[in-house]
Amino acid sequence: MKKFLITITFLLAVVSFAVASADGEAIYAKCKGCHGADGSKKAMGTGLPLKGQSEDELISKLKGYKDGSYGGAKKAIMASQAKRLSDKEIEEVSEYISKF
Numbered sequence: 001m002k003k004f005l006i007t008i009t010f011l012l013a014v015v016s017f018a019v020a021s022a023d024g025e026a027i028y029a030k031c032k033g034c035h036g037a038d039g040s041k042k043a044m045g046t047g048l049p050l051k052g053q054s055e056d057e058l059i060s061k062l063k064g065y066k067d068g069s070y071g072g073a074k075k076a077i078m079a080s081q082a083k084r085l086s087d088k089e090i091e092e093v094s095e096y097i098s099k100f
């Protein structure tokens, strides 16, 4: 019985991890065109590449675009992207990008 419970717990952990990362991946599908499949492209020739940035940096930048406190010359483009994401989606996509 104990072994069975350990196996179930392990499987649940694996499944929930897979689901969580699949969400980030699905959200990033909308960002790929401008930022590149691995985040190394300068979006529309401007800004910093996403690759190499930490989850915390990405979260604070995306929230900054949302509330208008962050951004460069083309911030209006990203503000419209970020406003479509919930805080939870911002966290999920940031976690996904931080692993590039």
Ligand code: HEC
Pocket: 027, 028, 030, 031, 032, 033, 034, 035, 043, 044, 046, 047, 048, 049, 050, 058, 061, 062, 070, 071, 072, 073, 074, 075, 077, 078, 081, 085, 093
């Ligand atoms: C239409 C093209 C386009 C799409 C789609 C797009 N971005 Fe951007 N992104 C940009 C541009 C342009 C900038 C630079 C904006 C500026 O001047 O601040 C940028 C900047 C960023 C930055 C800040 C980079 C930095 O370090 O300053 C983050 C983070 C980011 N984008 C994440 C995302 C995510 C996540 C998505 C998908 C939900 C996304 N972007 C979709 C064009 C795009």
